[in-house]
Amino acid sequence: MSLLLKFYFQNCVFVKDGTIKIATLFTGIGIIGWSSYLLALKRAASNIQIETNLNVDASFEGLQIHSDPIIKNPTRFSFEISHPFVNLLLKKSDGKTTSIGSSNPRNQFYTIPSAGSVSLDRITINVNWRNLPILLQEARKGKIEIVTETMLNVTLQKLFNMRLPITDKQTHSIDTSKISHWLTSIF
Structure with a gap:
């Protein structure tokens, strides 16, 4: 410089x-x-924090995983962000990950105030039927770890419409007692 x-x-x-x-x-x-x-x-945009909480609903229609994202902005700037895209990755016992489902993209924007947070709408992710045997195999081992990969765009300046992509990964452990009975009754 x-x-x-x-x-x-x-x-x-x-x-x-x-x-x-x-x-x-x-x-x-x-x-x-x-x-x-x-x-x-x-x-400042790189300091944005994404927190996701997962809830699992199992029924005879299928397995739904709900994500409730909270976006936190600890900086002095306010930002406009796009609706997050969530990809669920199953962490297998051998250390590899495989995608088991993802959310639908939306053309929706939110404003995060400076030194504030925004709770976003619930994101529902349906797990494909072809991924259920993989989930059953991991549930029988006693522990399911799901990695949420949340991607969003932060608008830096509306004047030039500059967007900065942010990706955040978090690992969640799911209690297999909630879904193992449901999975074993299907298979």
């Missing part, structure tokens, strides 16, 4: 006789100020 400023002042601001080009000076100051502001916004 200092090399850029040095080059700017040596080549752009001063003319040969030592006078300052006022317009060029203010343009340079504006560009430097605007870029430092956008950099501060980008750093």
